[in-house]
Amino acid sequence: MQGELFGDLPGGSAARERVEPAPGAVLLPGWLDPDAQLSLIAACREWARPPAGLHAVRMPTGGVMSVRMVSLGRHWYPYGYARVAEDGAPVKPFPPLLGDLARRAVADAYGERVGEIAGAAAYEPDVAIVNHYPHGAKMGLHQDRDERTDAPVVSLSLGDGCVFRLGNTETRTRPWTDLELRSGDLLVFGGPVRFAYHGVVRTLPGTADPGLGLVGRLNITVRESGLAE
Numbered sequence: 001m002q003g004e005l006f007g008d009l010p011g012g013s014a015a016r017e018r019v020e021p022a023p024g025a026v027l028l029p030g031w032l033d034p035d036a037q038l039s040l041i042a043a044c045r046e047w048a049r050p051p052a053g054l055h056a057v058r059m060p061t062g063g064v065m066s067v068r069m070v071s072l073g074r075h076w077y078p079y080g081y082a083r084v085a086e087d088g089a090p091v092k093p094f095p096p097l098l099g100d101l102a103r104r105a106v107a108d109a110y111g112e113r114v115g116e117i118a119g120a121a122a123y124e125p126d127v128a129i130v131n132h133y134p135h136g137a138k139m140g141l142h143q144d145r146d147e148r149t150d151a152p153v154v155s156l157s158l159g160d161g162c163v164f165r166l167g168n169t170e171t172r173t174r175p176w177t178d179l180e181l182r183s184g185d186l187l188v189f190g191g192p193v194r195f196a197y198h199g200v201v202r203t204l205p206g207t208a209d210p211g212l213g214l215v216g217r218l219n220i221t222v223r224e225s226g227l228a229e
Contacts, residue, residue: 021166021177024117024152024191026109031186037158037212043095044130044158044218047072051089054132066137072098073127074225079146081127081225098128102154102222109152109188117191119151119224127225133162133203133217141165141172141199149226152190156222157181159214161204167197183208 016029032040048054048070057065059078073094074081085091102125107114114120127147131139144153161183167176169192178201181187189196203217 016182019179021179022189022193022196024193025166025187025189025196027179027181028105028109028186028188029182030184031105031108032156032158032184034184034209034211037184040156040220041158041212041214041218043097044070044132044220047092047095047130048132051087052085052091053087054130055086065139067131067133067139069129069131071127071129074227076127076129076146081146081227094126094128098220098222099125101156105154105156105186105188105222106152106190109186110190117152118194119149120190123151123224125151125154125222125224128220128222131219131221133160133200133219135160135203135205135216137200137216138202139200141167141197143169143195143197144221144223145195147223147225147227149224150190150194151224151226152188152194154222155181155187155189156220157185157187158183158218158220159208159212160217161207162217162219163201163204165199165201166193167199169193169196172197180204183212 019027054068054070056068072092075085075091106120106123110117162181164179164181165176
């Protein structure tokens with residue numbers, strides 16, 4: 001299945017509709033209006049400032065990820081969470097605005113079925129990761145398994161579009177679904193697909209609204225860690 005891949009780009013007239021690419025996964029195109037996008041971009045710029053700011057992540061294999069990230073609530077590292085960031089500073093607190101936004105996202109995504117998705121009805125997010133994808137950056141297929149809960153993951157896209165690959169829960173190989181995520185899109189995945197392999201195959205440079213003033217792509221993922229204080 002291809003989710004509108006390479007269809008009408010921002011500024012075109014093609015309508016985009018809700019997509020459920022797999023059980024527990026919901027894509028709501030244009031969920032964030034332009035003002036909300038601008039507000040979140042401004043917030044990301046503040047969160048990215050040192051200390052405990054935007055940084056490159058070195059994997060245990062020695063490689064450096066092509067995206068840069070900043071953590072909120074707890075510092076993510078491969079493969080766990082800590083209270084202290086890469087530069088030794090305390091991690092920035094989890095912003096209440098992201099908690100409110102993520103709870104609304106889960107409610108909007110699942111609607112009356114919210115009680116059928118593990119952890120969705122009582123969703124209490126407490127951590128977030130902001131990833132910045134410069135032109136040419138990507139992220140290999142991986143599972144989000146560092147949380148101690150199966151509550152859904154909320155993903156918000158800002159800036160350039162990307163090709164997002166949603167795979168299966170067993171391997172990095174097929175079957176998978178490629179989706180085009182654009183600025184303002186909301187993707188929620190939980191339930192049967194919560195631990196699916198997923199990643200960003202490539203970004204789509206030049207697809208963002210110039211009015212956003214953003215180079216590249218920002219992705220905010222909000223999660224419930226399940227970790228004790």
